[in-house]
Amino acid sequence: xxxxxxxxxLGGSIGAWAAFRLKRLIRALTPQAxxxxxxxxxxxxxxxxxxxxxxMHAREDELRDALGLDAPTETDxxxx
Numbered sequence: 192x193x194x195x196x197x198x199x200x201l202g203g204s205i206g207a208w209a210a211f212r213l214k215r216l217i218r219a220l221t222p223q224a225x226x227x228x229x230x231x232x233x234x235x236x237x238x239x240x241x242x243x244x245x246x247m248h249a250r251e252d253e254l255r256d257a258l259g260l261d262a263p264t265e266t267d268x269x270x271x
Contacts, residue, residue, distance in 0.1 A: 218224060255261075
């Protein structure tokens with residue numbers, strides 16, 4: 192009898208856990224949730240590219256100074 196109660200409890204627990212996970216997955220796949228996730232990714236990528244671009248320009252300036260090269264050209268100034 193105790194063995195049956197154990198398996199009944201275990202089956203009920205697994206079923207409840209699976210239902211909870213399934214509801215969470217369904218909520219995450221709604222159109223509104225997907226739009227929210229996509230906008231977050233877009234902002235993260237945009238911020239990363241801005242950081243890389245700024246670091247690239249700073250490094251170019253350091254290299255120009257270290258190598259004694261002329262000042263950046265007009266097209267280079269537009270990027271700063």
